[in-house]
Every structure is written in structure tokens, then in C-alpha cells.
Amino acid sequence: MNLVALTECLTSASCLVTQTTSGLIIGMLLFLVAAGLTLIFGVLKVVNFTHGSFYMLGAYLALTVNGLTNSYFLAVLAAAIGVALVALVFERFFMSKVYGSNVLMQLLVCYAFILIMDDAVKIIWGPEFKSMGMAAAFQKPPLFIAGGIVPVFYLFLIIVTLIISVVLWLIITRTRFGTVVRAAAVNPSMVSALGINTGLVFSGVFMLGGMLAGLAGGLAAPVRSLTAGMGFSILIESFIVTVIGGMGSIAGALLGSIMIGLVRSFGSIGFPLFVEGLMFLLMAIILILKPSGLLGKEG
Amino acid sequence: MSERPIVRVDGLDVFYGKSQILFDVGLELKQGRTLALLGRNGAGKSTTMKAIAGVAPPRRGVVEIAGANVAGRPPHVIARTGIGFVPEDRQIFPEHTVEENLEIGAKKGPGGQDAWSLKRVFEVFPLLEPLRYRMGGRLSGGEQQMLAIARTLMGNPVVLLLDEPSEGLAPIVVARIGELLRTLRATGATTLIAEQNMHFCLGVADDAVVIDKGSIVYRDTIAGLKANEEVRRRYLAM
Numbered sequence: 001m002n003l004v005a006l007t008e009c010l011t012s013a014s015c016l017v018t019q020t021t022s023g024l025i026i027g028m029l030l031f032l033v034a035a036g037l038t039l040i041f042g043v044l045k046v047v048n049f050t051h052g053s054f055y056m057l058g059a060y061l062a063l064t065v066n067g068l069t070n071s072y073f074l075a076v077l078a079a080a081i082g083v084a085l086v087a088l089v090f091e092r093f094f095m096s097k098v099y100g101s102n103v104l105m106q107l108l109v110c111y112a113f114i115l116i117m118d119d120a121v122k123i124i125w126g127p128e129f130k131s132m133g134m135a136a137a138f139q140k141p142p143l144f145i146a147g148g149i150v151p152v153f154y155l156f157l158i159i160v161t162l163i164i165s166v167v168l169w170l171i172i173t174r175t176r177f178g179t180v181v182r183a184a185a186v187n188p189s190m191v192s193a194l195g196i197n198t199g200l201v202f203s204g205v206f207m208l209g210g211m212l213a214g215l216a217g218g219l220a221a222p223v224r225s226l227t228a229g230m231g232f233s234i235l236i237e238s239f240i241v242t243v244i245g246g247m248g249s250i251a252g253a254l255l256g257s258i259m260i261g262l263v264r265s266f267g268s269i270g271f272p273l274f275v276e277g278l279m280f281l282l283m284a285i286i287l288i289l290k291p292s293g294l295l296g297k298e299g
Numbered sequence: 300m301s302e303r304p305i306v307r308v309d310g311l312d313v314f315y316g317k318s319q320i321l322f323d324v325g326l327e328l329k330q331g332r333t334l335a336l337l338g339r340n341g342a343g344k345s346t347t348m349k350a351i352a353g354v355a356p357p358r359r360g361v362v363e364i365a366g367a368n369v370a371g372r373p374p375h376v377i378a379r380t381g382i383g384f385v386p387e388d389r390q391i392f393p394e395h396t397v398e399e400n401l402e403i404g405a406k407k408g409p410g411g412q413d414a415w416s417l418k419r420v421f422e423v424f425p426l427l428e429p430l431r432y433r434m435g436g437r438l439s440g441g442e443q444q445m446l447a448i449a450r451t452l453m454g455n456p457v458v459l460l461l462d463e464p465s466e467g468l469a470p471i472v473v474a475r476i477g478e479l480l481r482t483l484r485a486t487g488a489t490t491l492i493a494e495q496n497m498h499f500c501l502g503v504a505d506d507a508v509v510i511d512k513g514s515i516v517y518r519d520t521i522a523g524l525k526a527n528e529e530v531r532r533r534y535l536a537m
Binding site: 192 | 302352353373374375376378384386390392393394395399402403404406450454485
């Protein structure tokens, strides 16, 4: 524990800027993963334990496409589309077979997929840590904001993830697809009686969730070391986020993600050996105060 | 019976788990006519409606819509053949606005019909227009019933299935719903109404079938049923 360092940081503008930026990046990337997780849970009522694997796959796809084309943009695009397709296949041929069966069965299907994906990654990309490297466009001197160091890429990540969040919000609240998705989350049988194929809606939601995770993996690839199993820690964090924010609430996921991001970045200064613990502590406190999560519905 | 019915239900058996709810139910619905399905609480009215709409798939029997058997098909397929189902408890989406509820129901009819639009709905249901941005969960029972009917009409159905439209509503609201159904009938709508309340159906329906303990026990015109005191006393709690 190093409370002196934490106090020093909290009273220094430059340290505040640096840590807040890094907290926001952790938070916003986490949000992309958690938003898909909470969306899938809200509509399909299944917890998609493979979500971390989607994130991992996104990162590796980006690595390969970046290597082939030398374009970070194409790499991220490939990550999003590639993972969306994998998510579609997984939903159609595996997950949709266990909707409505007990959670243990769903967990088993997901866990099998996690193991297969991890091994597939080891076979295709090798077991050692990989790093993608920073795209040339971002190899610029960092910005100094109030004395704090902010790499250009960090600023880019924050802006892009914010734009994605706004687009996601518009899709959910303003489009017919979003309207139907929200209705299917509440009453799928009525949606179906009105002539809408809810199976297709479910596939669409799963694809969208997978795409967001792939996008997060692709975007994060330059600043993360890639390894089989990297999906697991983000899965755990996404869970914490969904629980904190309220299962099924996208706004809650945003709030929870940013909280976790800031706890991680400032916690690493004040409590360097207890960062993981801090996240669980935060979750425990919120669950005691509001068992359904910050923006979750009671009952 | 020269005219071919739009909906023909025959030999319908429906089970919930191991218990049989419907026994060999059959009925026919003709173009432009309104048929009342009457019976006591628990007689099997709702189950019949749900079986036709595909929400409670029958174990045996035929549900023919315009000559095609759709028994056992998923609800969205049946809806697209032209069945517009308005369920008993209305099932309005509570956190969607009135307009969004209507939009979810919007689709073309099986023959490409697109007579119903938001504009037309607000003409026929003028009470809904000022409520268009209100959440479905914040409407009164009567408003929800109207919205439920309007939402289904947005899908341009060929046949309207109304399950207990008067249930739980104040008499003045029931009268208004009745008026609305007469308006729809005047436009040539084909409707099946499940009701406990025969009086509600008197001015609305042409024909009547009575269901009791899961079987159809009586078929007549609605006027014939009104005149038949014995059947009414035996099968309909008045």
C-alpha cells in the first residue's frame, strides 16, 4: 500500500491527466466487451462465457491482417467482421441449441469453445507472447496536457471508443432493429406473435455483441501483449462490470467500465499489489448497497 | 357452406404438459364475418386462440389459413400468413412508447397489403395520437387494449384474433372498444373474438360458438344464442 504516492498523484495535475487517460482507455475498451456481454444477457438470457475469446480472436486477427496489409484500419475492420462471423456460427450451431436449458449446459458449451479457441490460437499463432507494434500513423511525440503525458494513440482510442458507444446507443434506441431488440428482451413471445422471427433477432444480437468484442480486441492489439488465454482476464472484468452496472443495462456497463478503469489506473499507484482485489471490493460494496447493480432493475 | 372459410380449425387437441386442455376443437371463420368464441373462465377460449396463433402449438389437428395448414408452425410464420393475434393480457411493451409499440407491429400483409400506417391508426384510434410518446406501461387498461389492437392491425392481418378484449375494463371503456370493433367490422374485417361477456358480443359478432371444458358444445348465430336461454344458462355464467 502506498497512500503517499496516491495522495501525491491526486494532487498533481499531470499525474491526474496521465492516470485518468489510462483509466479511460482501460474502461472504454472494457466497455466494448462488457456492452456485448450485457446485451446478449439482456436479450437472450444467457451468459456468454466465450466473450473473452471473441476479444482474443479480434486481437489475433488484427495482428495477422496488420502484418499482411500494414494497415491498422484494415486490421481493426477484419477483427470486427471476422469475430462477428465467428459469433454468428457459434450462436447458430452451438449456443442456440442450449437456449432454455440449464446454465450448466450453457457453461459447458462455452467452456469447450474457450478451450478450443485457446488451443487454436496456440496452433495458429504460437504459444509465445506476440506484440503487434504501433501503427506508423501513431508514432508521434505524445501530447502534453496540463503536464501529463498522453500518447496520440491513447487519445485516438478514447475518441474511437466514444464514437462506437454513441453509434451503439443510436442503434439500440433509434433504429427498428434496436426497438425490436429491446422488445425481445422483455417479451420475445409477443414479438414473435407480431410476425418477427426472434431467432434471427437473437442471432443479430449475438453477432453485434461478438463484433464489439472483436473490435475491442483489434483496437487494443497495439497496446496489449497477445497470448492465448488473454480473453480470460477481460471476461472476468466484463463480469464485474456487468454486475456493477446491472445485468442487461448498457448504460450501466458504461458506468461500471469507467469505474473499473479508474480503479485500475489509480489503484495501481496506491495499492499496486491489490488492484484485482480493489475491483472485487468495489463490486462487493455496490452489491451490498444495490443488489441489482447501479442501473439494474430490482427483482 | 359454399363459401370457403378463411380460417378452418379442425380436430384440435392441445396439452399443457400431461393435461389435455382442448378436445377436438373445430371452428370456421368466413370472410368479413365476426365469430364470437364464448365460454366460462377456464373453458379453453384462450388456449384455442393461442393454438391458432401458434403460441400454444397443438398436439393434433389442423389450423388452415386460406387453405394452408399452419398447425405447429412458429408464431411469426403464422402471423405472416395473416393471423393478427391480440393476446388476453394485451402484452404491451411497457418501456416502449406508444409509437414504438406500433412500429414493432408494422409489417405488410401476406398479399403485400399495407393499408395500415401510423397515420391511419391515429385516424381510427384518435385517443392514441396524443399518447404517442408515452410509455406503454403508463397507459390505462383501456388505452392498452386499444394500443394492442392497433399494434396488431399495423401488421395488416387478414384475420384478427381478439382474446377477451373487454376483460378488466370499465363499462364505458368496454363500450368504446365495442364501438371500435363495429367500425372495423364495417370495413370488412374478419374477426374471431374470445369472450366471457356475451352482451359485449351482441352488437359486434355475427356468429357464435360456445366452448366448455375444452370442447365446442354449441354453434349458432349470435342472435340464435341470445334466444337460447338454456344454452346460456348451462354454459355461460350470466
